[in-house]
Amino acid sequence: MRQPDRHSNQPLYQQIADDIERRISYGEFPxxxxxxxxxxxxxxxxxxxxxxxxxYAELRALGIVESRTGSGTRVSKYKWGATPKHTPNWHRxxxxxxxxxxxxxLRRVREALQQDNTLIDxxxxxxxxxxxxxKEINTLMDENHYTAYLGYADxxxxxxxxxxxxxxxxxxxxxxTTESSxxxxxxxxxxxxxxxxxxxxxxxxxxxxxxxxxxxxxxFQSAGLRLFRLPVDAKGIRPEDxxxxxxxxxxxxVFVNPNYQNPTGIALDAGRRIELLDVASELxxxxxxxxxxxxxxYNGMPPQPLKSMDPIGSVLYIGSFSKIAASGLRVGWMVxxxxxxxxxxxxxxxxxxxxxxVPQQVAAQFLKSPYVQPHLERLRMHLLYxxxxxxxxxxxxxxxxxxxxxPQGGLHLWCKIIPEVSDNKLFEEAIRHGVxxxxxxxxxxxxxxxxxxxxxxxxxEIVPGIAKFAAALRAVLAQSN
Amino acid sequence: MRQPDRHSNQPLYQQIADDIERRISYGEFPxxxxxxxxxxxxxxxxxxxxxxxxxYAELRALGIVESRTGSGTRVSKYKWGATPKHTPNWHRxxxxxxxxxxxxxLRRVREALQQDNTLIDxxxxxxxxxxxxxKEINTLMDENHYTAYLGYADxxxxxxxxxxxxxxxxxxxxxxTTESSxxxxxxxxxxxxxxxxxxxxxxxxxxxxxxxxxxxxxxFQSAGLRLFRLPVDAKGIRPEDxxxxxxxxxxxxVFVNPNYQNPTGIALDAGRRIELLDVASELxxxxxxxxxxxxxxYNGMPPQPLKSMDPIGSVLYIGSFSKIAASGLRVGWMVxxxxxxxxxxxxxxxxxxxxxxVPQQVAAQFLKSPYVQPHLERLRMHLLYxxxxxxxxxxxxxxxxxxxxxPQGGLHLWCKIIPEVSDNKLFEEAIRHGVxxxxxxxxxxxxxxxxxxxxxxxxxEIVPGIAKFAAALRAVLAQSN
Numbered sequence: 001m002r003q004p005d006r007h008s009n010q011p012l013y014q015q016i017a018d019d020i021e022r023r024i025s026y027g028e029f030p031x032x033x034x035x036x037x038x039x040x041x042x043x044x045x046x047x048x049x050x051x052x053x054x055x056y057a058e059l060r061a062l063g064i065v066e067s068r069t070g071s072g073t074r075v076s077k078y079k080w081g082a083t084p085k086h087t088p089n090w091h092r093x094x095x096x097x098x099x100x101x102x103x104x105x106l107r108r109v110r111e112a113l114q115q116d117n118t119l120i121d122x123x124x125x126x127x128x129x130x131x132x133x134x135k136e137i138n139t140l141m142d143e144n145h146y147t148a149y150l151g152y153a154d155x156x157x158x159x160x161x162x163x164x165x166x167x168x169x170x171x172x173x174x175x176x177t178t179e180s181s182x183x184x185x186x187x188x189x190x191x192x193x194x195x196x197x198x199x200x201x202x203x204x205x206x207x208x209x210x211x212x213x214x215x216x217x218x219x220f221q222s223a224g225l226r227l228f229r230l231p232v233d234a235k236g237i238r239p240e241d242x243x244x245x246x247x248x249x250x251x252x253x254v255f256v257n258p259n260y261q262n263p264t265g266i267a268l269d270a271g272r273r274i275e276l277l278d279v280a281s282e283l284x285x286x287x288x289x290x291x292x293x294x295x296x297x298y299n300g301m302p303p304q305p306l307k308s309m310d311p312i313g314s315v316l317y318i319g320s321f322s323k324i325a326a327s328g329l330r331v332g333w334m335v336x337x338x339x340x341x342x343x344x345x346x347x348x349x350x351x352x353x354x355x356x357x358v359p360q361q362v363a364a365q366f367l368k369s370p371y372v373q374p375h376l377e378r379l380r381m382h383l384l385y386x387x388x389x390x391x392x393x394x395x396x397x398x399x400x401x402x403x404x405x406x407p408q409g410g411l412h413l414w415c416k417i418i419p420e421v422s423d424n425k426l427f428e429e430a431i432r433h434g435v436x437x438x439x440x441x442x443x444x445x446x447x448x449x450x451x452x453x454x455x456x457x458x459x460x461e462i463v464p465g466i467a468k469f470a471a472a473l474r475a476v477l478a479q480s481n
Numbered sequence: 482m483r484q485p486d487r488h489s490n491q492p493l494y495q496q497i498a499d500d501i502e503r504r505i506s507y508g509e510f511p512x513x514x515x516x517x518x519x520x521x522x523x524x525x526x527x528x529x530x531x532x533x534x535x536x537y538a539e540l541r542a543l544g545i546v547e548s549r550t551g552s553g554t555r556v557s558k559y560k561w562g563a564t565p566k567h568t569p570n571w572h573r574x575x576x577x578x579x580x581x582x583x584x585x586x587l588r589r590v591r592e593a594l595q596q597d598n599t600l601i602d603x604x605x606x607x608x609x610x611x612x613x614x615x616k617e618i619n620t621l622m623d624e625n626h627y628t629a630y631l632g633y634a635d636x637x638x639x640x641x642x643x644x645x646x647x648x649x650x651x652x653x654x655x656x657x658t659t660e661s662s663x664x665x666x667x668x669x670x671x672x673x674x675x676x677x678x679x680x681x682x683x684x685x686x687x688x689x690x691x692x693x694x695x696x697x698x699x700x701f702q703s704a705g706l707r708l709f710r711l712p713v714d715a716k717g718i719r720p721e722d723x724x725x726x727x728x729x730x731x732x733x734x735v736f737v738n739p740n741y742q743n744p745t746g747i748a749l750d751a752g753r754r755i756e757l758l759d760v761a762s763e764l765x766x767x768x769x770x771x772x773x774x775x776x777x778x779y780n781g782m783p784p785q786p787l788k789s790m791d792p793i794g795s796v797l798y799i800g801s802f803s804k805i806a807a808s809g810l811r812v813g814w815m816v817x818x819x820x821x822x823x824x825x826x827x828x829x830x831x832x833x834x835x836x837x838x839v840p841q842q843v844a845a846q847f848l849k850s851p852y853v854q855p856h857l858e859r860l861r862m863h864l865l866y867x868x869x870x871x872x873x874x875x876x877x878x879x880x881x882x883x884x885x886x887x888p889q890g891g892l893h894l895w896c897k898i899i900p901e902v903s904d905n906k907l908f909e910e911a912i913r914h915g916v917x918x919x920x921x922x923x924x925x926x927x928x929x930x931x932x933x934x935x936x937x938x939x940x941x942e943i944v945p946g947i948a949k950f951a952a953a954l955r956a957v958l959a960q961s962n
Contacts, residue, residue, distance in 0.1 A: 014820065057819070058818070058819060058820065061662070061794060061818045061819060062793075062794055062818060063792060063793035063794050086762060086763070086764070086765030086793075087762070087765065087793045087794050087795060088765050088766060088767040088794075088795055089765065090767075090794075090817075090818045090820050090821050091820055093680040093681075093733075093767065093821070094679070094680065094820050094821060094823075094824040096680065096681070096682050096685075097678060097679035097680050097681060097682060097824070097828075098678065098681070098682045098683060098704065098705075099678040099679050099828050099831075101824065101827050101828065102827050102830060102831065107827065110636070124633065126633055141622075152605065152607055152803075152808045152809060153809055155591070181542070185833075186833040186834065186836075186837070187833065187834050189830075189831070189832070189833055189834040190832065190833040190834070193831070193832045193833070197578060197579065197580040198575070198578035198580050199574040199575065199577065199578050200574075200577070200578060200579070201577050201578060201579045202579060204577075217831060218831055219831050219832070222831075223579065224579075252574075281567060281568070282567070283567070284567030284568065284569050284570065285569060286569040286571075286574065311544060312543075312544035312567075312568045313542060313543055313544050313568050313569075313571075314568060314569055322633075322834075327633045327834075328633060328634055328837060328838045328839075329837055329839065330833070330834065330835070330836060330837035331837070336571075337539070337542045337543060337571045338538070338539060338542060339495065339539065339571050339572055339575050340571050340574070340575060342575075343575040343578070343582065346582050346583050346588065347578075347580050347582065349583060349670075350580075350583065350670070350674070350698060350699055350700050350703075351670070351671065351674045351700070351832070352666075352667040352668065352670055352671040352674070352811070352833065353667065353668050353670040353671070353803075353808075353811065354811070355667075355811060355837075356667070356809060356810055356811035356812075356836075356837060356839070356840040357809045358809075358810065358837070358839050358840045358843060359837040359839045359840065362839060
């Protein structure tokens with residue numbers, strides 16, 4: 001049979017299943033005939049037995065083959081017998097949809113983490129259990145009786161949560177707003193998704209940072225948007241670039257992550273913030289400010305959000321609990337003009353009929369609790385400690401092979417690999433060595449960059465994790481010489 | 482100024498705000514000039530003062546005008562002064578998005594219910610608090626300590642919930658499946674959305690029931706699908722129609738709601754279920770079976786789902802808690818081949834990064850609890866009681882003016898108004914009389930049908946509710962004579 005293509009985005013088991021389905025339909029394997037044993041086929045194709053098992057399971061699910069323990073796997077009589085019965089070719093449907101799948105690297109990250117839970121995880125962009133307010137939230141959930149009738153909730157979000165956010169945003173971010181200007185979402189991801197779906201149309205040009213988290217989101221391509229890059233230097237993006245992109249391409253929106261940007265960790269320079277707002281108001285251009293990290297500022301003095309300096313309302317502000325408290329609550333928010341809030345809430349009704357009130361109640365309780373301030377202080381200390389562990393480990397293990405600038409907030413360190421190295425080789429080698437990260441190309445950068453999320457691994461995993469990474473890097477460099 | 486158009490889908494306040502913005506930008510109102518008082522403008526335009534207040538608020542939010550108590554509302558100097566500053570025209574963005582807004586009738590329903598909470602609600606398609614297992618769920622939440630670390634959850638859904646569903650689906654629906662074939666969604670709405678986005682492409686033809694809940698979902702149009710109708714008669718859709726639609730239009734998928742269909746309440750005839758599956762397997766055509774109501778069967782014997790009679794896997798099965806337990810939990814599920822589950826889980830990651838684990842834990846607890854069976858029995862009795870209240874009220878109040886067939890399960894009664902009547906007039910008149918329902922045209926039927934959801938109003942609201950409806954209908958008929 002056909003050797004599966006290891007460089008294809010399509011999983012091996014799927015390629016094998018497709019090949020067998022094709023051969024069956026061509027009559028190569030008649031109804032009732034015996035297929036090669038899993039072991040035999042695995043050898044023949046040079047894949048793991050588990051891969052063949054998966055391929056056969058897929059074909060069973062499609063009713064194309066039948067297995068009986070002992071008697072092996074046979075082509076289904078039922079499906080290919082006298083009266084032909086056709087299972088929909090699900091695989092073709094799966095490939096046919098208009099919404100684009102995740103980038104292969106990100107799927108591979110998820111797959112690798114599912115397959116091996118001993119991997120030291122510098123990839124997942126979230127807080128580890130050790131610095132998440134798990135105890136506090138559980139205490140609140142135990143203390144508070146959630147008696148609300150669980151009917152369909154307010155499409156704009158749970159009222160008390162929006163009230164709590166008005167206070168929170170004013171107190172912690174200097175943003176003055178009202179309940180009616182807040183839309184509760186399931187996180188920044190959904191906020192961005194709603195904006196791309198409801199405020200932009202296919203063919204519209206938008207500007208994103210380079211490198212940028214946005215680049216890793218197929219939602220932009222799925223919406224048919226044309227992406228233009230705003231290079232990020234040591235002070236963030238250059239507002240002048242926004243003006244020239246507008247002149248050249250009539251960009252309709254600018255997406256920025258100004259506070260400890262993902263992946264670079266850079267905070268947009270204060271002067272440039274003012275320039276950026278001036279350019280935006282000069283051009284009547286909306287800015288989407290994604291602000292998940294600012295309260296992690298290690299010195300306790302987070303940068304001012306653009307939204308707090310935005311008198312004329314150019315900024316759509318996006319926030320969330322995911323990076324400062326618990327990603328699993330799935331609670332985020334957007335501050336926007338009423339017309340935008342209404343439009344997005346209406347569309348969200350169509351997509352998922354709104355969020356469960358349960359996590360919204362928990363989030364509201366948390367914001368009103370005395371836990372927030374102490375948790376944030378503790379979080380900052382822990383992140384700083386983990387950042388320093390990572391930095392010293394990198395300096396120890398790879399003194400001449402990596403370079404990076406030191407982030408003053410956020411969860412990530414953006415690291416350049418000095419010698420030439422293939423993202424793909426380094427990534428796979430690292431996994432073999434028991435450590436995982438996100439390759440820079442996921443964020444649209446050139447090969448040879450790595451995003452380390454130091455917030456996720458336990459403190460005692462960071463040093464060994466970097467040792468494994470260093471070993472992997474050396475192995476790859478040795479191969480290429 | 483321009484009289485707002487009451488027949489436009491665009492809210493009155495927005496039309497007024499746009500008109501004023503235009504006039505300001507044309508210089509009709511120079512920077513700093515005083516705008517007409519709210520009272521005066523309201524009179525001039527013949528709208529409520531509150532509408533004008535909303536319009537001014539919108540313009541304030543855009544930085545176009547400023548208000549000082551006492552000194553009225555003035556055109557903002559800041560925005561229209563020497564150095565021009567332009568707020569993005571959010572309204573144009575809101576109208577520019579590719580995702581379609583809800584049908585005007587549905588927006589109007591939500592709006593009316595928000596404005597007047599004394600309305601007797603035959604419109605919201607959900608259980609009332611009196612028949613929702615609120616106590617049971619709250620008890621479970623109090624008894625169970627949810628200690629899980631709230632990190633990003635499994636994109637396919639909370640493992641223990643999928644385990645619990647395998648048992649539930651086998652026990653209650655005769656569906657044999659595995660955890661790995663189940664995708665947890667936030668409800669049927671999200672399941673349908675993921676299918677339209679990921680398995681179908683713009684231009685694809687699909688078949689839906691006529692009348693159909695699907696017709697009320699802009700997600701189909703937003704995905705660029707061509708919709709073809711399968712007329713529903715007393716026994717449901719005719720499988721032959723599926724074959725002819727396939728021949729004519731190469732439909733790629735069939736969406737059915739076979740058990741107490743929304744809105745008609747009709748259950749697909751047992752013989753036709755088998756025919757439908759035969760047609761599907763003959764054509765290799767996927768069927769999406771949306772099954773939210775079946776466990777409400779008043780006689781306790783729900784129809785067999787297509788999925789349980791589907792040996793070759795033509796059926797994507799969609800279920801949810803919303804119509805049998807608590808819509809506010811936002812927990813639903815889909816049973817599908819692995820390749821489909823993987824694809825949809827991957828896309829959902831992009832859209833909202835998955836569901837909060839909290840309501841999934843609650844749902845899993847509920848399914849494993851001893852509460853399910855007794856709750857379902859109680860639910861059936863209550864629904865039957867409410868259905869009979871509604872029927873006798875309609876017979877009493879409108880003996881010769883309405884006709885309907887009696888549903889054997891579900892939450893809705895589909896009612897034909899015998900004399901000619903305008904959906905719109907009846908709808909607005911009913912609201913004035915203090916009662917609300919969903920007009921049939923929302924489901925794609927001709928004018929003159931009404932969907933009454935008897936599950937939502939309290940038992941003591943149904944008779945007075947229908948009295949109000951009858952008065953409204955008589956008033957409309959009187960006008961048209």
